[in-house]
Each structure stands twice: as C-alpha cells, then as structure tokens.
Amino acid sequence: MTLFPYLVALWLFLIGLYGIVTSRNYIHLIGCLSVVQSSTYLLLLAIGYRAGAGAPIFYTHPPGTPAVDPVVQALVLTDIVVGASVTALLLTLAIQVERHRGTLDPQALRPLRN
Amino acid sequence: MTLVPLPVALPLLVAALLLVFERPLEGQAVDAIAAATTAVCVLLAVRAAPQPLVYWFGGWQPHHGVAIGIAFTVDLAGASVAALSALLFTASFVFAWKYFDEVGARFHVLMLIFLAGISGFCLTGDLFNLFVFFELMSVAAFALTGYRLEASALEGALNFTVMNSLGSFLMLGGTALLYGRTGALNFAQIGRALAHGPDDALVAMAFVLLFSALFIKAAVVPFHFWLEDAHAVAPSPVCAIFSGIMVPLALFGAARLYWTMFAPMASVAAAAGNFLEPLGLATCLLGGIACLMQRHLKRLLAFSTIAHIGVMLAALALVSGPGLSAMLLYLCGQGLIKAALFLGAGILLAQCQGIDEIQLRGRGGGLPATGLLFAVGGLLLAGLPLGPMDSGWRLLETAAERGHHGLLPYGLAVGSALTGAAVLRATGRIFLGWGPDPGEEQQAPSAREQEKADRPVLLMLIPIAVLLVLAVLAGGDFADTIAARAAAAMADRPAYARLVLDGAGWAAAPAAVPEAGPLLAWMMVAGAAAVAGFELFRGHLPGVFVHAVDRLLTPLALAVERLHNGVIGDYAAWMLFGLTLFGGAFLFR
Numbered sequence: 040m041t042l043f044p045y046l047v048a049l050w051l052f053l054i055g056l057y058g059i060v061t062s063r064n065y066i067h068l069i070g071c072l073s074v075v076q077s078s079t080y081l082l083l084l085a086i087g088y089r090a091g092a093g094a095p096i097f098y099t100h101p102p103g104t105p106a107v108d109p110v111v112q113a114l115v116l117t118d119i120v121v122g123a124s125v126t127a128l129l130l131t132l133a134i135q136v137e138r139h140r141g142t143l144d145p146q147a148l149r150p151l152r153n
Numbered sequence: 154m155t156l157v158p159l160p161v162a163l164p165l166l167v168a169a170l171l172l173v174f175e176r177p178l179e180g181q182a183v184d185a186i187a188a189a190t191t192a193v194c195v196l197l198a199v200r201a202a203p204q205p206l207v208y209w210f211g212g213w214q215p216h217h218g219v220a221i222g223i224a225f226t227v228d229l230a231g232a233s234v235a236a237l238s239a240l241l242f243t244a245s246f247v248f249a250w251k252y253f254d255e256v257g258a259r260f261h262v263l264m265l266i267f268l269a270g271i272s273g274f275c276l277t278g279d280l281f282n283l284f285v286f287f288e289l290m291s292v293a294a295f296a297l298t299g300y301r302l303e304a305s306a307l308e309g310a311l312n313f314t315v316m317n318s319l320g321s322f323l324m325l326g327g328t329a330l331l332y333g334r335t336g337a338l339n340f341a342q343i344g345r346a347l348a349h350g351p352d353d354a355l356v357a358m359a360f361v362l363l364f365s366a367l368f369i370k371a372a373v374v375p376f377h378f379w380l381e382d383a384h385a386v387a388p389s390p391v392c393a394i395f396s397g398i399m400v401p402l403a404l405f406g407a408a409r410l411y412w413t414m415f416a417p418m419a420s421v422a423a424a425a426g427n428f429l430e431p432l433g434l435a436t437c438l439l440g441g442i443a444c445l446m447q448r449h450l451k452r453l454l455a456f457s458t459i460a461h462i463g464v465m466l467a468a469l470a471l472v473s474g475p476g477l478s479a480m481l482l483y484l485c486g487q488g489l490i491k492a493a494l495f496l497g498a499g500i501l502l503a504q505c506q507g508i509d510e511i512q513l514r515g516r517g518g519g520l521p522a523t524g525l526l527f528a529v530g531g532l533l534l535a536g537l538p539l540g541p542m543d544s545g546w547r548l549l550e551t552a553a554e555r556g557h558h559g560l561l562p563y564g565l566a567v568g569s570a571l572t573g574a575a576v577l578r579a580t581g582r583i584f585l586g587w588g589p590d591p592g593e594e595q596q597a598p599s600a601r602e603q604e605k606a607d608r609p610v611l612l613m614l615i616p617i618a619v620l621l622v623l624a625v626l627a628g629g630d631f632a633d634t635i636a637a638r639a640a641a642a643m644a645d646r647p648a649y650a651r652l653v654l655d656g657a658g659w660a661a662a663p664a665a666v667p668e669a670g671p672l673l674a675w676m677m678v679a680g681a682a683a684v685a686g687f688e689l690f691r692g693h694l695p696g697v698f699v700h701a702v703d704r705l706l707t708p709l710a711l712a713v714e715r716l717h718n719g720v721i722g723d724y725a726a727w728m729l730f731g732l733t734l735f736g737g738a739f740l741f742r
Contacts, residue, residue, distance in 0.1 A: 052322075052326075056319075056725060056729055059315070059319075059721070059722060059725040060722040060723075060725045060726045060729075061722060062721075062722060065311065068315065068721065068722075069315075072315060072318055072319070075319065075322055076318075076322055078322070078326075079322050079325045079326050079329065082326055082329045082330075083325070083329045086329050086330075086332060086333035110332070110338075111329070111332065114281060114325075114328075114329070114332075117281075117285065118325055121285075121288045121292070121321070124292060125292060125295070125314065125318050128292070128295055128296060128314065129311065129314055129315070129318075132299050132307050132310055132311050132314070133311070135299075135302050135307050136307045136308065136311065139303070139307065145720055145721045145722060146720055146722075148308050148311075
C-alpha cells in the first residue's frame with residue numbers, strides 16, 4: 040500500500056475547490072466541480088486496489104485468485120453516472136443563464152438580494 | 154414485511170408511468186399516490202414500533218455477521234419521518250392543483266422521484282444506499298428549483314446544485330474511508346467493526362466528511378449559504394418540501410449515522426460536545442438574526458429554517474436519548490409549521506402577486522383565513538407551548554440540563570424567538586396593514602414575482618390548515634411516548650447490530666423523561682411579540698430608544714448581508730473553512 044494515490048486524491052480535491060472559489064466563468068466552474076469529483080473516484084479505487092491482483096473477473100481463473108475489490112468499482116461506476124447527470128443539468132442551467140443574462144461570470148450573476 | 158420497499162417503489166413506479174403516459178394519470182391520481190405512500194409509512198411505523206423491521210433485498214441475508222446484500226431497516230423513527238415527508242408531499246400536491254398546468258406531468262414526476270429519494274433515505278440500512286438516495290433527492294431538488302428556466306431561478310439553482318454536489322462528494326469520500334477501514338457498507342456491520350477497531354484519525358476523517366456533507370444539506374453555518382438562494386426562487390410547494398423535510402432530514406441522517414456507527418467512539422462524542430454544540434447555537438442565532446432582517450417573505454422563512462436547524466443540531470449534539478427524542482419531536486413540529494408557512498407564502502404569491510413584505514403592506518386584508526394561519530404559524534415558531542415542536546423544546550431543556558449544558562436552551566430560545574418575531578411582524582404588516590407607510594423609495598428592490606393565479610383559494614387553504622392543526626394537536630403525552638420509543642430504538646446500537654446481522658430479537662424499554670415546564674416557551678412568545686411590536690410600531694416609540702437599537706444593530710445587519718453575497722466561490726470557500734474547523738475540533742480536544 041502506498042500513500043501516493045491518496046495524496047493525489049487530496050490534491051485533486053483541493054485544486055478543484057480552488058478553481059471553484061476563484062472561478063469567473065460557470066463553464067470553468069462546472070469543470071472544476073468534475074475535478075473535485077474525480078478525487079472521489081481515485082480515493083475509492085485506491086482503497087480497493089490490491090498490488091499484483093487482477094481484475095475481479097473469474098471467467099478464466101478460478102475463484103479465490105487475488106483480485107482487486109469489485110465493490111468500490113461498482114461504487115465508482117454509480118458515482119460516474121450520477122456525476123454525468125449532475126454535470127449535464129448544470130450545463131443546461133449555465134446555457135440558460137447565458138441566454139437570459141448574457142454573462143457567465145458568477146460575480147456578476149448574484150441571485151437577487153434584499 | 155413485503156410493505157417495506159413500497160414507500161420507495163410506489164412513487165418511483167408511478168413517476169416512470171407518468172413519464173410514459175404523460176396525461177391520463179395526472180392530478181388527483183398523483184395526490185392519491187402521495188397519500189397512499191403516507192398510509193404505507195404510517196402502517197410501517199405501527200409495525201416497526203415493537204421491533205424494527207429488517208428487509209434484505211433479493212433475500213441476501215447476512216452470514217456470520219457479514220452483510221452481503223442491501224437492507225432496509227425500518228424503525229419507528231425512520232418510518233415516522235418517512236410518513237411525515239409523504240404527508241407534506243400530499244399537502245403540497247393538493248396545494249399545487251392546477252399550478253403546473255403548463256409543464257405537464259414533469260413537476261409531478263420530479264416530485265415523486267424526490268419523495269422516493271426521501272423515503273429511501275429514511276428507511277435504508279446501508280451507507281452507500283444512503284448516498285444514492287441522498288443523490289436522488291438532491292438531483293430532483295436541483296431540477297425542481299431551476300425548472301422554470303427564468304433568470305432569477307437559474308442562479309439560485311446553480312448555487313444550490315454546486316454546493317450540494319460538493320456535499321455529495323464529501324459524503325462519498327467519507328463512505329470510501331469507512332469502507333476502507335471496515336470492509337463493510339451496512340450500518341450495523343460498520344458500527345460493529347468500528348467498535349472493535351481503533352479510535353483514530355481515519356475514523357475522525359470519515360466522520361468529518363460524512364457529517365459535513367449532511368451539514369451542507371442541512372444548511373448548518375457555515376455550510377448554509379445555498380439555502381436562501383434556492384428557497385427564494387423555488388416554487389412555493391417545492392419550498393415547503395425543502396424546508397419542511399429535505400433540510401431537517403439531513404440531520405436525521407446524521408443522527409442515524411451517529412447512533413448506528415460512531416456512538417462508541419469517544420473522540421466523536423467529544424467533538425460533538427465541543428464543536429457541534431456551539432455550532433448549533435451559532436447556526437440558530439445567525440439564522441434568527443438574518444431572518445428578522447428579511448423583507449422577502451420566502452427568504453425570511455428560509456432563514457428561520459436555518460435557525461431551527463441550529464436547535465435540532467444542538468439537540469443531536471447532546472448525544473443522549475432524550476436529546477435525540479427532542480430532535481425527532483422538533484423535526485416533526487418544525488416540518489409541519491414550516492411547510493404550512495411556505496404554502497401560505499404561495500397563497501400570497503398567487504393572490505396578491507407579490508412576496509415582498511413591505512410592498513404587500515395591508516394588501517393581505519382580503520385574505521383573513523390566510524392571515525390567521527400565518528399568525529398561528531408565527532406563534533408556534535415563537536414557541537407557543539402546544540404541539541410537537543413545544544414538546545421537543547421542553548425535552549431539549551431536560552436533556553441539556555442532564556448533559557450539563559443547562560444554559561444552551563436559553564441561547565437557542567433567542568434565535569428561535571427571533572424567527573417567530575419575524576413571521577409575526579410580517580403577518581401584522583401584510584394582513585393588518587400595521588407598521589409605517591413605506592413611501593415610494595422603499596418599494597421592492599427585487600424583481601416582480603408571482604405565481605399562477607386563478608386557482609381555488611380554498612384548495613390552497615385546506616392543506617395549510619390540516620398541517621397547522623396537526624402542528625397544534627399532535628403533541629402531548631402520546632407524541633412524547635412515541636418519540637421516546639423511537640429514540641430508544643434508534644439509539645440502541647448493539648441491539649440494532651444484533652437484529653440486523655444476527656437476526657436476534659429485540660427488547661427495548663424506553664425510559665420516561667420528565668419534561669421541563671412551559672416557562673421558557675412563554676418567555677419566547679413574549680420576546681417574539683416584543684420584537685415584532687418594536688419593528689411594527691417603532692414610529693410610536695421614544696426616538697432615543699429606537700435610535701440606540703438601530704445604532705447597535707445596523708453594523709450587525711450589514712455584516713450579515715455582506716456575508717450572504719450570492720457568489721458561489723465565496724460559498725465554497727466558507728465550506729472549506731467549515732471543513733477545516735470541524736477537522737480542527739478533533740485535533741484540539
């Protein structure tokens with residue numbers, strides 16, 4: 040077990056969040072959100088990884104052969120599906136914002152205040 | 154037993170059918186589905202009262218304490234909260250009759266998916282399953298906020314979506330860490346493994362991630378910024394669901410996670426006392442102060458939700474049986490009242506074509522019934538000693554005393570009374586025309602808002618009246634007994650683990666907890682009335698006094714306003730700040 044993938048996951052989380060905090064364009068911001076999300080993929084896969092083990096498919100080799108954890112892979116797949124739909128929804132909203140307000144800058148697009 | 158998956162399966166199935174057949178099923182049929190879901194949940198609650206029901210999907214029973222399949226574990230608390238949410242959906246469907254003519258069945262489809270997500274969240278016994286239902290209700294909520302595709306709705310929906318997506322990533326991260334430690338996703342199995350493992354930084358990290366995710370959804374300070382933006386723009390029947398159940402439900406989820414998994418961890422209990430307790434108080438006070446400053450009625454109610462979330466978080470953070478039972482009672486009362494008030498705001502939007510308190514001054518005169526309901530809602534929020542919310546308060550007092558936080562309820566009472574004051578002030582101004590004449594320059598700065606008119610007022614009033622009647626009458630000893638039972642079953646981790654993993658029996662004996670007297674409640678009502686009176690009749694009060702109060706409060710008001718600036722980047726930065734603070738609570742204890 041190595042610490043490296045966990046550090047990369049942390050880095051992806053922080054750099055994506057940095058992008059969201061400083062973003063001046065919603066499309067860029069949505070991209071950054073995907074970067075944050077990819078940190079969770081990496082974290083999950085790193086947790087399920089077994090050094091030297093194969094894919095969790097027991098078609099050719101018998102059950103009991105060392106394999107990486109299929110559960111986390113299923114979780115990642117679910118997460119990807121959810122992420123794709125949320126990203127699509129966000130992009131739709133961004134397109135509509137552009138159409139109505141003519142800008143995508145979050146600083147200029149504050150929701151109406153008191 | 155076969156009833157267990159129905160609260161999720163029924164709405165999902167009907168939503169799918171609605172999508173296929175668009176027209177024929179609309180209207181009353183959907184109301185009937187929501188009502189049927191309510192009935193199923195009530196039935197489940199009755200069945201789960203003596204012993205929680207465990208339902209393994211596909212019959213994948215656990216072997217030797219290892220869960221292979223996914224379980225729904227229906228306990229009294231979960232089924233009751235699911236019943237409450239289905240009831241709120243029914244009310245909101247009746248209210249929204251003819252509201253969404255132009256969007257066809259899509260509103261109903263999204264709402265039913267939302268309901269399925271919420272029911273699943275209440276009933277599931279599996280961490281990843283919880284995440285999936287969390288996502289399901291989030292995505293439905295995002296779409297419901299922004300579906301009107303109007304300029305103002307879009308930005309609120311964007312902020313809501315981005316912040317809550319960040320939340321779900323945190324939740325998945327926490328789930329991953331717990332899976333890495335325990336190799337399990339079932340609450341009971343994780344709890345058992347954690348109890349036998351070390352109480353180290355990994356557990357702390359998982360706890361911080363999971364709870365921060367739920368706190369984003371629950372709008373706990375400083376994760377709360379998305380809430381007012383989303384509530385201000387979402388349609389009123391949707392707002393009623395958001396504030397009534399979706400937001401508090403996150404804290405219910407937090408309670409579930411704590412009591413099934415983290416309860417044996419000394420470090421977590423310490424962090425709850427040292428960090429979550431003050432955080433609840435801060436949330437309550439900030440919510441109360443910001444609530445009083447609002448003139449946009451929905452935004453006002455949104456901040457009142459934040460204040461009440463603070464109360465519930467404080468009750469949860471007492472990490473005791475009475476605290477949990479107080480939280481459950483409070484959750485029910487708050488949900489009923491808040492949903493009723495948001496639907497009331499919907500009547501104003503439909504009948505008076507406005508939502509701005511100043512602009513609406515005196516214009517609600519023709520709606521005496523709505524005004525009466527608003528007044529009752531305001532008084533209940535202020536703490537009128539009636540109904541489940543009040544039972545929650547009094548139990549909270551007892552629980553706080555036992556947990557050596559005797560002063561906590563008084564702090565919470567301030568924030569809570571402020572929300573009552575704000576609603577009472579708005580009621581007086583809108584329905585009775587009290588308060589100074591605003592003049593021209595005071596006209597609403599926000600865009601004109603309205604909701605579809607020409608709907609029968611009576612059909613909008615009935616669900617509100619039903620919710621408020623429940624909020625007044627559903628208290629007393631009966632509710633206390635149920636809540637004590639529910640809390641006792643929810644908080645018994647070893648028994649829960651034996652039931653789920655080993656199929657063992659159940660013998661729960663809830664201890665009766667004496668409630669505190671109604672003194673604090675009356676103090677809150679008096680305080681709320683005084684503050685509302687001050688705001689409405691400041692012109693008649695001595696100028697020196699009014700001036701002094703203004704001098705004191707204006708900087709505070711400015712600071713709060715500057716904080717809630719609507720910029721998503723700032724919200725994300727606050728989230729990171731909150732996350733760091735939360736983690737820090739484990740380092741310095």
